[in-house]
Amino acid sequence: MRTLCASTLIGEFFVVGFAGLVAMKDPDLTMSTVWTVCGITMLLCVLLCGMITRPGGVQLGWALQIALIASGFVVPIMFFMGAVFAALWWASIHFGQKIDEAKARFAAQAEAEA
Numbered sequence: 001m002r003t004l005c006a007s008t009l010i011g012e013f014f015v016v017g018f019a020g021l022v023a024m025k026d027p028d029l030t031m032s033t034v035w036t037v038c039g040i041t042m043l044l045c046v047l048l049c050g051m052i053t054r055p056g057g058v059q060l061g062w063a064l065q066i067a068l069i070a071s072g073f074v075v076p077i078m079f080f081m082g083a084v085f086a087a088l089w090w091a092s093i094h095f096g097q098k099i100d101e102a103k104a105r106f107a108a109q110a111e112a113e114a
Helices: 002-023 029-050 057-073 075-112
Strands: none
Touching: 002 029, 002 057, 002 075, 029 075, 057 075
């Protein structure tokens, strides 16, 4: 699960950075505001890669997905991109758990055979 979730978060890292470039064109936003918010979000994406397997890591990831969708109020395409990454996040968790279960089952079989 960790690999799939981390891959999704790294993808989000880049999407947030590109969204920051788009948000800079908004005359109502200052460059410092845009890059402070984007920088914190990008940092959270990277830090969350290492926290996925810890308690609360998945829930923080869901909170990040909600924030990504909500960023669509500033950059409208982020409604779509946020929904895509929320679906990827769900798939990463769902299929990642299945992969982890299969790995544990195969490891137990190999141990029993040895």
